[in-house]
Amino acid sequence: MKDFGRDLESRRRVLKGIGAFAASVQLPGLIGCSEPADPPPPADAGPAADPQPAPAEQPRAAPAQTAAPAGSMARLSEDDPQAKALAYRHEASTVDAAAQPRYQPGQVCSNCALYVGEADAEWGGCSIFPGKLVKGTGWCNVYAPKS
Numbered sequence: 770m771k772d773f774g775r776d777l778e779s780r781r782r783v784l785k786g787i788g789a790f791a792a793s794v795q796l797p798g799l800i801g802c803s804e805p806a807d808p809p810p811p812a813d814a815g816p817a818a819d820p821q822p823a824p825a826e827q828p829r830a831a832p833a834q835t836a837a838p839a840g841s842m843a844r845l846s847e848d849d850p851q852a853k854a855l856a857y858r859h860e861a862s863t864v865d866a867a868a869q870p871r872y873q874p875g876q877v878c879s880n881c882a883l884y885v886g887e888a889d890a891e892w893g894g895c896s897i898f899p900g901k902l903v904k905g906t907g908w909c910n911v912y913a914p915k916s
């Protein structure tokens with residue numbers, strides 16, 4: 770025959786022990802939730818917390834030249850990738866007007882607003898092709914009339 774009273778007392782002790790154990794144990798997940806995300810910096814962090822000194826100011830690059838002395842510049846080649854992209858031709862009269870609808874007869878580099886050179890010079894600078902000379906009789910699809 771079983772002793773139910775003693776059995777019940779034994780269960781109570783076990784449950785009481787489990788409760789005490791659970792109350793004393795801190796689960797890692799609970800610990801993580803209770804800590805602040807970013808601890809505040811120490812009040813006196815010393816020299817390590819000082820901001821980095823500003824780097825020495827670098828000399829500024831010279832502004833892009835739009836026109837170098839004509840004697841020091843190479844002539845633009847029609848095969849230059851940028852020249853090709855802009856349909857540059859040394860002779861405006863050879864421009865394929867069907868392919869270049871902006872082209873109008875009479876438009877040449879020497880009367881273009883972007884031409885940097887003497888109007889009667891054979892070759893001159895161009896703002897679109899810095900460091901290169903374009904031919905006064907040339908043309909590209911960026912042509913803009915002088916005002």
Ligand code: SF4
Binds near residue numbers: 881884894910911
């Ligand atoms: Fe000639 Fe004007 Fe074109 Fe320069 S921008 S290549 S000056 S047409």
